[in-house]
Every structure is written in C-alpha cells, then in structure tokens.
Amino acid sequence: MQLEFRLTASRPGGRTARTAEAVTAALTAELLEVGYAGTSIDRIARRAGVAKTTVYRRWGTVGQLVVDVFAGIAGQQVPVPDTGSLEGDLRELARSTITMLREPESRAVFDIVVGEAIHDPAARAALDTFFAARISNAAVMVERAVARGEAPAETDPAEVIRQVGSTWYARMYITGEPITLADADRAAAVTALATRAGLLT
Amino acid sequence: MQLEFRLTASRPGGRTARTAEAVTAALTAELLEVGYAGTSIDRIARRAGVAKTTVYRRWGTVGQLVVDVFAGIAGQQVPVPDTGSLEGDLRELARSTITMLREPESRAVFDIVVGEAIHDPAARAALDTFFAARISNAAVMVERAVARGEAPAETDPAEVIRQVGSTWYARMYITGEPITLADADRAAAVTALATRAGLLT
Numbered sequence: 010m011q012l013e014f015r016l017t018a019s020r021p022g023g024r025t026a027r028t029a030e031a032v033t034a035a036l037t038a039e040l041l042e043v044g045y046a047g048t049s050i051d052r053i054a055r056r057a058g059v060a061k062t063t064v065y066r067r068w069g070t071v072g073q074l075v076v077d078v079f080a081g082i083a084g085q086q087v088p089v090p091d092t093g094s095l096e097g098d099l100r101e102l103a104r105s106t107i108t109m110l111r112e113p114e115s116r117a118v119f120d121i122v123v124g125e126a127i128h129d130p131a132a133r134a135a136l137d138t139f140f141a142a143r144i145s146n147a148a149v150m151v152e153r154a155v156a157r158g159e160a161p162a163e164t165d166p167a168e169v170i171r172q173v174g175s176t177w178y179a180r181m182y183i184t185g186e187p188i189t190l191a192d193a194d195r196a197a198a199v200t201a202l203a204t205r206a207g208l209l210t
Numbered sequence: 211m212q213l214e215f216r217l218t219a220s221r222p223g224g225r226t227a228r229t230a231e232a233v234t235a236a237l238t239a240e241l242l243e244v245g246y247a248g249t250s251i252d253r254i255a256r257r258a259g260v261a262k263t264t265v266y267r268r269w270g271t272v273g274q275l276v277v278d279v280f281a282g283i284a285g286q287q288v289p290v291p292d293t294g295s296l297e298g299d300l301r302e303l304a305r306s307t308i309t310m311l312r313e314p315e316s317r318a319v320f321d322i323v324v325g326e327a328i329h330d331p332a333a334r335a336a337l338d339t340f341f342a343a344r345i346s347n348a349a350v351m352v353e354r355a356v357a358r359g360e361a362p363a364e365t366d367p368a369e370v371i372r373q374v375g376s377t378w379y380a381r382m383y384i385t386g387e388p389i390t391l392a393d394a395d396r397a398a399a400v401t402a403l404a405t406r407a408g409l410l411t
Contacts, residue, residue, distance in 0.1 A: 044329065123383060124328040127321050128245065133386050140385050171385060172377060172400065178384045179376035182324060184341050185334050198409050199373065203400045 031057040032064060033078050040117040072125060076135045079122045083139035089146050095154035096201035099173050103193035107177055123182055144170045161207045168209040173200040232258040233265060234279050241318035273326060277336045280323045284340035290347045296355035297402035300374050304394035308378055311389060324383055345371045362408045369410040374401040
C-alpha cells in the first residue's frame with residue numbers, strides 16, 4: 010500500500026482545475042530549479058502558461074501558493090495500514106511517509122511550509138491540518154492495537170503519531186541528515202515498544 | 211545542574227567583547243519585539259549604542275549575526291549529567307535543554323537558525339556544530355550506561371541524542387506545540403527503553 014500523498018494527485022476536471030495543475034507543476038519545477046527565494050508569481054505564471062493576473066488574484070504570493078498546494082495534499086484521504094500488528098502498521102505508515110518525503114517535489118514544498126510555519130500563521134495552519142488528519146487516521150490503528158492487547162487502553166493516538174514521526178522530522182530539520190527506510194523501521198520499532206510500555210498515554 | 215546554554219553567557223573582557231555583548235542583547239530584544247523580518251543591522255546598532263559600520267563590518271547581515279550568536283552558545287562546554295542511570299542522565303539533559311528552549315530569548319534565536327538552516331549553509335553549519343558537541347558529550351553517558359550493563363555495547367551515542375531530542379524538536383517545529391518538562395521525562399523514558407532494547411545501535 011502507498012499513501013497517496015503526491016503533488017501530482019488528480020483533481021476535479023475543468024478549466025480552473027487545469028490552471029491549478031499547471032500552476033502547481035510550475036511551482037514545484039521552480040522550487041527545484043531556482044528555490045523559494047529565486048522564484049516569483051511572474052515566473053510561475055510564465056512557466057505555467059497562465060496569465061499572471063490569474064495567479065495574483067487567486068494566490069497573491071508565492072508563500073500562499075505553497076501553502077495552498079500543501080493544504081491540497083494534506084486534505085487527501087490516505088488509506089490506514091492494517092497489517093495485524095501495531096509495529097507493522099507503524100512501519101508501513103513510516104515507510105510511505107518517508108518515501109513521499111524523499112521525492113524532491115514533495116520535499117521542496119514540505120521544506121518551505123516547515124520554514125514558514127515558524128513565523129507565518131497560514132503555513133502553521135496548513136501543517137496543523139496535515140497532522141490533525143494523520144492523528145485522526147492513526148486513531149483506528151491504535152484502537153485495533155488496544156483490541157489485540159498490544160497497547161494499553163489509555164494510549165493516546167496523537168502521542169503515537171508524534172512519536173513515530175519525530176525522529177525523521179528531527180533528522181530533516183534539526184540535525185540535517187538524510188532519511189531512509191531504515192529510519193522508518195527504527196521509528197516504528199521504538200514507537201511500538203514505547204506504546205506497549207504505556208509511555209504514550 | 212543546569213546546562214550553561216544561555217545568550218547572556220560571559221565572554222572574555224575588553225572592548226570587542228563589550229560590543230559583542232551589547233549587540234547580542236540588542237539582537238535578542240529586537241527579535242522578541244519586532245521579529246526577524248522587522249529588524250535590521252541599523253536598528254540593532256542603534257539599540258546597542260554601537261556604530262552601525264562596526265556591526266556591518268563584523269556581521270554584514272542580521273542572519274549572520276544570529277548564526278554567530280548561536281555558534282557562541284553552541285561552542286560552550288556543558289556539564290554532562292551523572293545521576294547513576296541512563297534514564298536519569300537523559301532526563302536531566304532533556305530537562306536542561308527544554309528549560310533553555312522555553313526561555314523566549316533562546317527560543318527566538320533557535321527558531322531563526324532552524325528556519326534558515328533549511329536553505330542557508332551557514333545556519334546549517336551552526337546547527338551541525340551544536341549537535342556535534344551534544345553528541346560528543348553524550349558519548350560519556352552512553353559509555354557509563356554500557357559499563358553498568360544498561361545498554362548494549364554497540365549503542366550509538368549519536369542515535370541516543372537524536373532520539374531523545376527528536377520529540378521536543380518535532381513539537382516545536384512540526385506539530386507546533388508547547389514543550390514542557392513532562393515532554394522531557396517522557397523523551398528520556400522512551401529513549402532509555404529503546405536503548406536497553408538495542409534499538410539505538
């Protein structure tokens with residue numbers, strides 16, 4: 010199973026949708042080529058073949074466009090793993106997320122949203138929405154683990170999700186290291202162990 | 211024991227040192243009052259009572275000044291906890307670090323360095339230096355834990371430090387939540403458990 014968390018996710022048809030797709034593609038291409046500081050609404054509009062007034066009217070700034078693209082990703086439903094064990098479910102969730110974050114396009118958008126969220130409320134809200142959706146999905150995984158006797162009844166799904174993701178996000182944004190599938194497996198093992206020990210209540 | 215990780219750390223005496231102290235104090239006051247985007251070398255020099263040419267010559271940009279202040283903090287020697295148990299040592303380390311990060315002045319500088327490190331090599335290098343010092347300190351804690359039979363011999367001190375810090379940094383910069391001493395204690399408990407289980411090798 011792959012979490013469908015991609016910048017190229019399909020959108021409803023129509024002219025507005027085609028414009029959004031072209032602008033999203035132009036944005037990610039620009040981010041990879043010239044970076045956040047090097048791009049502009051004008052450049053993105055030209056690249057997308059869209060009138061720049063259209064882009065200005067709809068998004069106003071590159072920052073708002075990035076936040077909108079990220080919010081589109083965050084709002085997508087993702088399947089919840091169901092492998093029969095909490096560690097297996099967490100491993101699958103971790104592997105899917107790390108696979109997505111290793112894609113240069115996703116990473117470029119993620120980097121900007123995380124950097125902007127430190128001081129910009131719109132970016133902060135976009136990240137909050139993303140995690141609220143993940144925590145709500147994880148509640149099912151934790152419920153099943155409790156039913157199987159793998160986790161104490163008072164386990165907090167939000168704490169499980171924070172714990173599993175924390176190591177790779179810290180690698181990405183604090184210690185500045187690459188992330189691999191081995192990090193996913195370790196994060197799942199540590200989180201399952203801590204859950205069983207009743208540390209994530 | 212308190213980790214000596216403060217913006218007001220003493221510096222060698224002399225005029226250059228007094229200038230650096232005044233500029234550092236002015237920088238943090240500005241960050242708290244008007245934020246990174248709102249301040250400038252001119253404002254900081256005026257506030258510090260220092261000629262702006264002096265500040266321009268020594269630091270050039272507000273970004274470089276922030277990185278320098280942070281590097282000064284990162285370069286300080288910090289005492290290594292020695293409580294008699296790995297969990298105790300990690301708890302003390304975690305509590306000291308969180309106490310420092312809860313100080314508005316330290317947090318303001320940390321926020322900017324983390325945000326800038328995403329795209330700026332100088333900020334990235336400053337964070338790297340900070341963690342290299344922490345990992346080198348932690349090596350002693352892990353050696354003692356191995357000697358006491360609390361940790362497998364192949365435990366990786368770098369992995370222990372990444373693990374213990376990851377939860378509070380993820381709260382600060384990913385899920386955007388407050389950090390408390392309860393988070394310190396939980397991070398220490400999870401990390402000690404994972405170390406004993408041989409997951410941080």
